[in-house]
Amino acid sequence: MNSLRARAHLLFGRRSHQSLAPHQHLSPAVANDLVISTVDENSGIAMLTMNRPPANSLSMEMNEAICDSIKTIEANAKIQSVILSSTNPKIFSAGLDVTELVSPDKDRLPRFWNSLQQVYIDLYGSRLATVAAIQGHAPAAGCFLAMACDYRVMSAGDINSDTKKKHVPTIGLNETQLGIAAPPWMGQLLVRTVGFRQAELALALGTLFPPEQALAVGLVDDIVPHQKAESGEDQLIDLLPSQIKDQALNPLLQRAYSQARIYAKIPPQARVASKMVTREEHIFRMIAKRDEDTQHFCGFVTQKAVQKNLSAYVEALKNKSAKK
Numbered sequence: 001m002n003s004l005r006a007r008a009h010l011l012f013g014r015r016s017h018q019s020l021a022p023h024q025h026l027s028p029a030v031a032n033d034l035v036i037s038t039v040d041e042n043s044g045i046a047m048l049t050m051n052r053p054p055a056n057s058l059s060m061e062m063n064e065a066i067c068d069s070i071k072t073i074e075a076n077a078k079i080q081s082v083i084l085s086s087t088n089p090k091i092f093s094a095g096l097d098v099t100e101l102v103s104p105d106k107d108r109l110p111r112f113w114n115s116l117q118q119v120y121i122d123l124y125g126s127r128l129a130t131v132a133a134i135q136g137h138a139p140a141a142g143c144f145l146a147m148a149c150d151y152r153v154m155s156a157g158d159i160n161s162d163t164k165k166k167h168v169p170t171i172g173l174n175e176t177q178l179g180i181a182a183p184p185w186m187g188q189l190l191v192r193t194v195g196f197r198q199a200e201l202a203l204a205l206g207t208l209f210p211p212e213q214a215l216a217v218g219l220v221d222d223i224v225p226h227q228k229a230e231s232g233e234d235q236l237i238d239l240l241p242s243q244i245k246d247q248a249l250n251p252l253l254q255r256a257y258s259q260a261r262i263y264a265k266i267p268p269q270a271r272v273a274s275k276m277v278t279r280e281e282h283i284f285r286m287i288a289k290r291d292e293d294t295q296h297f298c299g300f301v302t303q304k305a306v307q308k309n310l311s312a313y314v315e316a317l318k319n320k321s322a323k324k
């Protein structure tokens with residue numbers, strides 16, 4: 001892709017001329033509702049809600065559904081902002097679906113990786129202003145999804161009213177803890193978000209930050225305490241998919257919505273042009289190395305020692321969940 005075409009792709013996406021009626025809910029990106037998209041043309045705000053139980057982990061189909069949803073929302077010229085959220089109150093996204101990595105099918109593995117690269121290109125390079133509403137855990141590629149957005153709001157956690165146990169979400173690129181390394185373009189996003197030294201430390205140690213620390217290093221832009229709001233933005237209710245309709249007074253979503261509204265009021269040409277100042281070079285660099293990156297990923301994941309680590313990790317995850 002030459003740079004002019006790539007720039008046009010980034011600035012104007014794959015926009016079609018289809019338009020949706022106000023408050024009309026878009027069709028789910030795929031038949032099994034992995035991602036639910038809703039739009040409100042009056043406010044210019046959309047919501048893209050990840051809905052892949054149990055953990056919103058990123059399988060190839062999930063990645064494709066995210067890209068399809070972004071594409072469909074971008075096609076509506078009246079929409080300027082999108083909130084990326086989750087139907088799971090405790091997990092934003094658990095990152096890559098680790099079962100994709102264990103004993104992988106050799107034809108599917110590169111396609112799976114390409115689908116993740118595409119999420120990076122489509123989300124990081126979107127013409128839309130993107131606000132991540134991080135209600136729960138966001139490890140590894142879950143953190144990547146948030147970093148690819150323009151603004152990150154994170155929940156401070158909550159206390160279970162029955163057990164009185166505190167739930168504190170965490171966010172970070174924890175790959176080294178699994179015996180793997182984040183790909184360069186993902187690691188670089190951390191550098192771009194928190195600065196060189198903090199990223200160097202966090203990448204090596206695989207640090208998962210609780211909300212206050214994430215705010216202190218700049219990994220998130222705002223944290224929101226969990227107390228239910230007394231009243232909220234009426235328009236947010238229209239945007240919420242049925243699965244989380246009861247979340248209209250959720251202060252995290254309220255905060256994400258008000259940020260999305262601030263973005264939606266900025267003249268879009270100026271907002272998009274300024275976004276590309278900081279992002280296009282990074283995206284071009286990744287596109288230029290895309291095949292090399294895929295080969296490196298496939299070669300790395302299929303190594304015997306890496307497979308052994310990953311199998312043990314998946315087993316431990318399953319055992320942990322079974323013991324609950």
Ligand SMILES: CCCC/C=C/CC(=O)SCCNC(=O)CCNC(=O)[C@H](O)C(C)(C)COP(=O)(O)OP(=O)(O)OC[C@H]1O[C@@H](n2cnc3c(N)ncnc32)[C@H](O)[C@@H]1OP(=O)(O)O
Nearest residue numbers: 054055057094095096097098137140141180181317318321
């Ligand atoms: C080789 C180069 C590639 C480099 C790039 C890597 C990027 C990545 O994203 S690697 C993936 C990293 N992800 C993780 O390490 C997260 C693993 N998950 C967790 O730490 C926890 O699940 C959680 C903190 C997200 C949530 O904890 P919680 O106690 O609420 O739930 P669990 O009981 O642990 O899990 C519930 C359920 O979800 C399944 N699951 C969790 N994470 C994943 C995942 N990443 N892929 C697939 N499945 C996952 C877990 O097995 C449970 O399922 P069952 O109830 O069906 O057993």
